[in-house]
Amino acid sequence: MGNIAYDFTGRTVLVTGAARGIGFEVAAFFRKANADVILVDFDGPEVMEAAAKIGGIGVQADVSKTDDVERSVALAVEKTGRLDVVVNNAGILRDKVVWKLTDEDWDAVLAVHAGGTFRYTRAAVPHFRAQNYGRIINVTSYTGLRGNTGQSNYSMAKAGIIGFTKTTAKELARFGVTVNAISPNAETRMVASIPPEKLAELAAGVPMGRFAHPSEMAAAIAFLASEEAGYITGVVVPVDGGMSM
Numbered sequence: 001m002g003n004i005a006y007d008f009t010g011r012t013v014l015v016t017g018a019a020r021g022i023g024f025e026v027a028a029f030f031r032k033a034n035a036d037v038i039l040v041d042f043d044g045p046e047v048m049e050a051a052a053k054i055g056g057i058g059v060q061a062d063v064s065k066t067d068d069v070e071r072s073v074a075l076a077v078e079k080t081g082r083l084d085v086v087v088n089n090a091g092i093l094r095d096k097v098v099w100k101l102t103d104e105d106w107d108a109v110l111a112v113h114a115g116g117t118f119r120y121t122r123a124a125v126p127h128f129r130a131q132n133y134g135r136i137i138n139v140t141s142y143t144g145l146r147g148n149t150g151q152s153n154y155s156m157a158k159a160g161i162i163g164f165t166k167t168t169a170k171e172l173a174r175f176g177v178t179v180n181a182i183s184p185n186a187e188t189r190m191v192a193s194i195p196p197e198k199l200a201e202l203a204a205g206v207p208m209g210r211f212a213h214p215s216e217m218a219a220a221i222a223f224l225a226s227e228e229a230g231y232i233t234g235v236v237v238p239v240d241g242g243m244s245m
C-alpha cells in the first residue's frame with residue numbers, strides 16, 4: 001500500500017471482525033491514515049496479534065453480546081477520548097439450503113450480522129450525539145439483494161442491514177451522523193469456503209474478471225468515513241468489480 005490520500009488524525013475508528021480478512025485490511029488502512037484504531041474480534045489471540053502488527057488497540061469481544069459491545073466502545077473512548085467511526089464488518093457463515101438449516105444456524109448468523117450491527121450502532125450513538133459527529137459504515141452483501149442458494153439466513157441478515165442502514169441514516173442525520181454501507185466482493189477466508197468450480201463461475205461473472213484483494217475494500221470505507229463525505233448518507237456502495245451491474 002503506497003501513500004494514503006486520507007487523514008484521520010485525531011479520529012477514533014472501531015472496526016469489528018478485524019482479526020483478518022476485510023476487517024484487518026480496513027483497520028490497517030485507517031491506521032496508515034493516522035487514525036486511532038480499535039480492532040474488535042471474538043478471536044482473541046488473533047485480534048491482539050493483528051492490532052500489534054499495525055499499532056492499533058485490540059479487543060476481544062463478541063458483536064452479538066451487548067456487554068461485550070458496550071465494553072469495547074467504552075474502552076475505545078477511555079483509551080482515545082472519543083469515537084468517530086464504526087465499521088460493522090464482523091461476519092460468519094452457516095450455509096445450508098433452507099430446509100436443512102437448524103435454529104442455531106439461523107440464530108447465529110442473524111445475531112452476528114444484524115444483531116452486531118444494531119448493538120454497535122446503539123452503543124455509538126450517545127458519543128456521536130455528544131460530539132454532533134459520527135460515521136457508521138455497515139458491510140452488507142450482494143446476497144442480501146439478489147439471494148444465493150444456501151444462504152437464506154445470511155441473505156435475511158444482509159438485506160436487513162440495508163434497511164437498517166437507511167433507517168438509522170434517517171434517524172441520525174440531524175446529529176451530524178452518516179450511515180452507509182458497502183457491498184464487497186473480496187478473496188478472504190469467507191470466500192475460501194466456496195467450492196472452486198462455483199468460485200470460478202462467480203469470478204467469470206465479475207466484469208473485472210477477478211475477486212478483489214480485501215485491501216481494495218478499504219478506500220471506499222475510508223471515503224464514506226471521511227469528514228468530507230458528510231452529505232452522503234443511507235447509500236450502499238458496491239465495491240464488487242461491477243458484479244452487481
Ligand SMILES: NC(=O)c1ccc[n+]([C@@H]2O[C@H](COP(=O)([O-])OP(=O)(O)OC[C@H]3O[C@@H](n4cnc5c(N)ncnc54)[C@H](O)[C@@H]3O)[C@@H](O)[C@H]2O)c1
Binds near residue numbers: 018023061
Ligand atoms: N469476502 C467477500 O467477498 C464478502 C462478500 C460480501 C460480504 N462480505 C462481508 O464482509 C465482512 C467481512 O468478511 P470477510 O470476507 O473478511 O470474512 P472473514 O471470515 O475473513 O473475517 C470475518 C471476521 O469476523 C470475525 N467475527 C465473526 N463473528 C464475530 C463475532 N460474533 N464477534 C466478533 N468478531 C466476529 C471473525 O473472527 C473474522 O475475523 C462480513 O460481514 C461478510 O459477510 C464479504
